[in-house]
Amino acid sequence: MKRGRVKPEAGLNLRDKPNGQKVTVLSHNQLVDIVDEVTFYRVRTSTGEVGFVHGNYLENMPPTRVEDSNTGAEIGAASLLHPSEEFNLTVYSGSEFIGETVKVDKDFVPELNRVNDYAKACEIKVWVTSSTRNINQQVRGAIVPPATKSCHFVGHAIDMNLMLDGKLFNSQKLKKANYNNLPEQIQKFLTSVRDDNVLRWGGDFSTEDPVHIDDNFYYRNQLMYKAKLLSRVGQLNAN
Numbered sequence: 001m002k003r004g005r006v007k008p009e010a011g012l013n014l015r016d017k018p019n020g021q022k023v024t025v026l027s028h029n030q031l032v033d034i035v036d037e038v039t040f041y042r043v044r045t046s047t048g049e050v051g052f053v054h055g056n057y058l059e060n061m062p063p064t065r066v067e068d069s070n071t072g073a074e075i076g077a078a079s080l081l082h083p084s085e086e087f088n089l090t091v092y093s094g095s096e097f098i099g100e101t102v103k104v105d106k107d108f109v110p111e112l113n114r115v116n117d118y119a120k121a122c123e124i125k126v127w128v129t130s131s132t133r134n135i136n137q138q139v140r141g142a143i144v145p146p147a148t149k150s151c152h153f154v155g156h157a158i159d160m161n162l163m164l165d166g167k168l169f170n171s172q173k174l175k176k177a178n179y180n181n182l183p184e185q186i187q188k189f190l191t192s193v194r195d196d197n198v199l200r201w202g203g204d205f206s207t208e209d210p211v212h213i214d215d216n217f218y219y220r221n222q223l224m225y226k227a228k229l230l231s232r233v234g235q236l237n238a239n
């Protein structure tokens with residue numbers, strides 16, 4: 001018979017049915033026999049009925065909408081590409097990345113890999129000047145103010161200059177007004193970022209920020225952004 005080990009340090013609730021009543025709490029590292037490898041899904045119909053169905057009989061479809069649990073408001077056509085609520089600071093080293101050490105959340109790495117691919121295709125280098133941004137005392141307090149929407153706070157953004165043939169393209173040169181004067185390879189790189197399904201180029205922001213690239217994490221999935229931020233604040237406060 002297959003066996004399982006309880007992973008969470010805090011233990012794991014044993015329930016009488018999926019999401020049912022708590023029977024007891026299994027302790028960390030406790031071993032259990034896996035009697036039935038059945039996965040139940042809690043589902044809701046369009047008319048509001050809620051219940052459990054056997055997972056084998058549902059085909060997974062891409063998520064269409066995500067709601068804010070407080071307001072019920074729809075938070076964009078969010079795709080749950082990155083299900084981790086944990087903030088996990090990781091050093092990123094891409095072949096086309098130069099300059100400062102790039103430290104981002106682990107879940108941003110696939111996006112940076114695409115940035116790296118775009119740079120490679122355009123034969124340019126990405127000089128990162130800023131990645132995960134410091135959180136000040138105010139933000140580290142119990143209440144996280146709404147101003148902390150920046151993807152930099154959860155390690156989902158970089159600020160960069162671009163290098164082509166040893167020439168540096170900074171915020172002045174990368175300004176949208178200067179776009180048509182930029183070398184073709186730089187334009188192609190920025191176009192690749194703008195055409196990416198997830199990435200945003202800060203040059204398109206209402207307050208232009210042409211050295212900024214992020215994955216629109218806050219607006220794509222506000223709940224996950226908040227979870228990530230709380231996870232990071234928790235880690236900072238634990239240190």
Ligand SMILES: [Zn+2]
Binds near residue numbers: 158211212
């Ligand atoms: Zn930025």
